[in-house]
Amino acid sequence: MCGAALGAGASGACAVSAQPPSELMVAYAARVAGDDARTRVVLDFDTRPTFQARYISNPDRIVVDLPATAFAFAESDLKATGLFSDIRYGSMDANSARIVLTAQRPAKLVSAQVLANDDGKGFRLVLDAELIPQQDFDQLVKEQAWGSEPQPMTIAADSAAAVGSVPDEYVIAIDAGHGGIDAGAAGATTKTSEKDITLAFARILLEKLKKEPGIHAVMTRENDEFLSLSQRVVLARQKGAELLISLHADTLRQGDIRGATVYTISDKASDHMAAQLAERENFSDAIGGVALSDEPSEVSDILLDLTRRETQAFSISMAQAVVSSFEGQIGLINNPHRYAGFRVLQAHDVPSILLELGFLSNKEDEKLLLDPVWRDKVAGLMVDAIRRYRAPVLANGG
Known part of the structure; x- marks a missing residue:
């Protein structure tokens, strides 16, 4: 439809004549x-x-x-x-x-x-x-307090403020992967959807973080709804997130591979498996009807320059803290810290990690992912990882 002409006397065309009146x-x-x-x-x-x-x-x-x-x-x-x-x-x-x-x-x-x-x-x-x-x-x-005439708005760039947080609190965004029309992976035996597993775990982690002093935890999605990868990043930023943790439980062709993995962003994947996993996770947008090709060139350029050095260093530090907390407590795959071009980790100003809790393609991992006791244990280990990550900052009075 025409960027339609407005007003009772307007014609069907939006453009005016090539020689508009001089006062316009x-x-x-x-x-x-x-x-x-x-x-x-x-x-x-x-x-x-x-x-x-x-x-x-x-x-x-x-x-x-x-x-x-x-x-x-x-x-x-x-x-x-x-x-x-x-x-x-x-x-x-x-x-x-x-x-x-x-x-x-x-x-x-x-x-x-x-x-x-x-x-x-x-x-x-x-x-x-x-x-x-x-x-x-x-x-x-x-x-809005306007009557017949609209009131002017003064808007500054980056004016969106975190909602519900206290200025001195450290804000962590928990991102339950997939949702709505995008069910994610399915369990090898039970066919349980990845979207349900990630949301259940996110809720447990949220409740544990609520008990941590100085931390304000928020969720990008709180129910079964579809969010594009870009929406997840924007929502985390709008909530004032200083750390984003995206939760997943994918599948692999190799059913014998099991254990947790933590990923950070990189233009170049650490290995073939990481590259394939990123490609599948990034496909979430296509499932939901969002095409990367629809994005303008300037946005695509930003996606290629995914993070600034400082943010990347913090992301890596958090990934290392997760691995240290998990070691000897739950199963990890070989080389548990890997990296690839995950779009949900694209925020250049928010340290971000993607945690694969385990693989639904492995029957043993599937059992654990559905076990409330195991979920509670892993959520506790994540809280410990966050403490380790923040320890250097807190030691310096930050």
Whole structure:
């Protein structure tokens, strides 16, 4: 559908004539890029635009109001993608215009700013939206105090704050792998879904971490729902995570391989098995209808440059702490710390590990993964690993 012209007197076309009235501000170019966790909308103007933004529910929408504007770009330039199922724009009356961004899932603007173009000609309005929980969007709508005229919003980049945490607490995000339409692997004997095992273990770990002083634990998913890999990263960051632990229990063709493994991110896999495992885990997005090829080139470039050195060093330190805590207590595979290009570990600013609790393709591992006593023991060992990881920082008063 056309980025539809708005207003009672509008025609079916969104673009205006090639020679718009001189009093109109002209939006001469537009583009949109992103995925279902974060999306950027950019419009280029011949003069500096002013704007106001607000939120409307049922359906969930972000509304951006502008002065009188001639939209002179091709309809296809602002085709809905990423977070948005529909993008409409056009005149409201002689003095105003509007952009309506209809979200597929609740979203908020984390950055909205007007920048001068690098060539010195014109300005661009840059809108960065991110996925948020439904209750947070509902609260945004509720807190708005506007009547017939929308109130201006002042939004700074990276303004999203952790919800429910205390400033001095160390926030850990527990990511139960798979969920919803993506069941993950299945047990060799019981056919139990990986998504159920990871969620059950995540809940046990959450309860143990709640008892740890100075730690605030959160979960990326609390029930059987699908989250894309990118959504998991964004949600962890929005919750203020300083460490992300992604839980899995995969299958291998070799049914005799068993034991826990901990992975960190790397452009180059440590071995063939790690590479294959990363490929299968990254396929979760395709199962849920999310295609990596849909992401803009700048996002893909970021995915290739997965972590900065400091974050990578912290991730490796946490992986080593897990191995040290598990050794002699539960079974580990040979070379238990491995690495590959797992997209769920892509956050450049959040140390992250992926823990394979065991392999559902091995009957003995499957029995353990379904054993409440074993789960409780491993969760306790994870808490010990987190203490080991944090010990150097706490010793220095951090």
